Amino acid sequence: MKTLEELLSRRWITAEKNKELFYKIHDEYLEYEDFLKDKLGYGAIFQNNFIKLDKYGVPPKIWMGIAEFKSKMSYVFLCLILAFLENFDEEEQFILSELVEFITITFKEENIDWVNRSNRTALVDALKFCLQEEIIRKNDGSEENYTNDSNAQVLYENTGLSKFFMRIFNQDINDLNTINDFENISSISESSKGEVFLRHQVYRKLLMTPGVFNTPENEEEFKYIKRHRENIQETFSKYFDVSLHVHKNVAFLILGENSNFGKYFPDDTASSKISIKCNIALLINSYIRKEIDDKKIEIDFKDNIFLKKEYLNELIIKIRKKYNIVFTKEFRTISDEKFIITIIEYLKNLDMLVEENENYIFNSIVGKVIGEYDETLLMEGNNE
Template identity: 35%
Template sequence: MKELEILLDRRWILKSEDKELYYKVRDSIGEIRRFATEKMGCQIIENSLLVKMEKIPAIPQTFMGIEDFTSREEYVFLCMLLMFLEDKDGEEQFILSQLTEYIEANMPGTPVDWTIYTNRRRMVKVLRYAASQGLIKVTDGSDDLFMDEKSGEVLYENTGASRYFMRNFSRDIMDYTSPEDFRESDWFDVDEDRGIARRHRVYKRLLFSVGMYKNAGPEEDFEYLKYYGRRLAEDLEQNFDCQVHIHKGSAFFMMGDDCRMGSAFPGNNALSDIILLCCGKIREKVTGGLWKTGSDDRIIVEKIEFENMLKEVKAEKGSGFTKNYREMPEGEFVRELTESLERWTFIQCDENQHQVEIYPSAGKMAGCYPEDYTGGNKNEQ
C-alpha cells in the first residue's frame, strides 16, 4: 500500500505542493485509515489543505527531535511562531518585525534581545524550517538581512497548515504534571498492557524505531509478540516490502529495496559505511570471546574499551575512508562515530558509569571490504 507508506514517510501531503499525490492519497484514505487506527492507533487528518497521519511514538527517543535544531531556544521560537500563526488566516501575509514584536511581548521569562546575533540566527533557522515544512511562504525579501541586522524585513505568507503541525490531545495539557503524561494521554483510562493499547504500542515500536528491545519498554509487548508475532509479521509483510525479525530480546522491521519510510540505515554515505565496519568489528569481538552478550543479547563494555575499538577500525580500515574521515583527528573521529551510533540506537552511553551498552541492532548488519581489497584509498566522494 504505497499511499500508506508515503504518509508514514512524510509529515504530511500539502495540496498546494503536490495536488496529484494529495488526491491519490485521499482516494485510498479509507484503507489507510483502517490500518492506521486499528493497528497503530494513529489519527488521520484530511481536509482541503492536507492529508496527515499523526505519528506519535510509543517510546520517545532522541533521534525523533528536529535535526535542524541544535538548541532549546529554537524549539521555543517554533512554539511562539505557531502561536503567532494561530491568529492568522490562510494566505494572510505578515512581516518579520510583527513576529519578533509578538515574541518580545509574549515570551515568558527573560525578554528576547534581537540585537544579539545568536538570537537572530536561531530565529532564522526556525523560519527556514517552517518554510521547508510548508507552514509559511517567503513572499518578498531575504532572511539574510535580518541575520545581519535586527531591522531587516521579510514578507511572509501563512499557508494555514500550522494549525495541524502539533498533535491533537484528548485532554487539556495544562493538567499534565510530567513528560510521561504526554505519551500516555490517549490511554489514561485504559489498561495499557492489554488489548488494543498493547497492539498499537507494538506496531509503533516496530515502525517508528530502529529496533524494539525487551527491556526498553513494557515487557508485556514481547508477550504480544510471543502469541501474535507471526500474524503481525504477515500483516506488515503484506502491506510493505519488508521482513519482520523477532528474536528472544529484540524485534526488527527490516525494509526492502522498494520500501521508503523516513530515514533508513544504511544510507548511501561514507559515515554509514564506517558504522557498518564498526558493527563488523563488534561481531569479531563477540565471536572471538572478548565481549560477552547478556541474556537479552546486549553487550556492556567500558567506555574506554569501546573507544579503543573505534580507533582500531580507523587504524585497520581507514585507508579506505573518504579523505574527510582519513584525515580526521582520532578524538573527533571517536566522538562523531559515538554520536552517530547512539543516534541510530546501536548503542547507549552511560556517562555516570563510564560504560557503553551495545544493542542487538548492532549485530543485524556488518560491513567489510572485498577480499581483493589491497588497502589503497577508495575514490574520494
C-alpha cells in the same frame, strides 16, 4: 514509494506541493484504512489542501527531534511562531519584524537579545523549518540576511497549516512539565482497552523504532509479538516489503529492497556526512561481531554487549586509521576526540548503544547490520 509509505514518512501531504500524490492517497486510502486504525490506532486528517496522519504513541527518542535545530531556543521560537500565526488568516502576510516584536513581548522567561547572533540564528533555523514544512511561504527577502543584520526584513505568508501542526489533547496541558506527563495523557483514554491498546503499541513500536526489546517495561509487548508472530508478519507483508525477526530478547522489522520509508539504517541518504557516519557504524558492528565470534567479547543473558569506554574509543580510532582514505575531507581532518564524539553520538541516536558509568552497552541488533569496505577500494585510495 507506495502511498501508505509516503503517508507514514511525511508530516503531511499538501495539494499545493504534491498534487498528484495528494489525490492518489485520496483514491487509495480505503485500501489501508483498516490497517491504520485497527493495528496502529491512527486516523487521518483530510482537508481541502492537505492530508495528515496523526502519528503518536511510541517512546520519545533523540532522533525524533528536528535535526536542523542546533539549540533549544529554536524549539522555543518554533512554538512562538505557531502562536504568532494564530492571529493570521490563511494567505495573510506579515513581515519578520512583526514576528520578532511578538516574540520579544510574549516570551516572559527571559529577555531576548536580538543583537546576540546566536538568537537570530536560532530564529532563522526555526523559520527555515517552517518554510520546509510549508507552514509559511516566503514572498520576498531572505532570512539568511537576518543572521548577519538584525534590521533585515523578510515578507512571509501564512499557509494555514500551523493550526494542524500540534496535537490536540483532551485536557488542559498548562500544568504538564515532563515528557512522561504528555505520554500519560496520551494513553489515559486507551488504558482500559487492554488488548487493543497493547496491539497498537506493538505495531507502532515495530514500525517506528529499531526494535522491541524483552525488557521489564516491554514484557507484555514482547509476549504479544511471540504469541501473534505469524499474524503480525502476514499483516505487515500485506502492505510493506518487510520481514519480522523475533529472537530471544528482541523483535524487529527488516526492510526489503522494495520498502523505503521513514528513517532507516543503513542509510543511503544523499548527505555524505550522514553516509560516512553510517558506514563507520557498520564497520564498528562488523568488528564487534568478529570479536564475539573469537570469544574476545562476551554477551550477557539479554544478548547485550558491554564495552569499556576506552575499548570502544580505541576501536573507533583503529577503524579511522584503516579506512581514513575513503572518508570525506571533514572526517579525515577533524581531531580524534571530535571523531570519537561524533560517532558515539550517532550510535546513541540510532539506539544502538547507551552509556552506563564507564561502559557502553550495545544492543543485540548490532550483529544484524554489519559492513566492510572492499579491500580493492582501499588499495586504490592509498595509491591515489
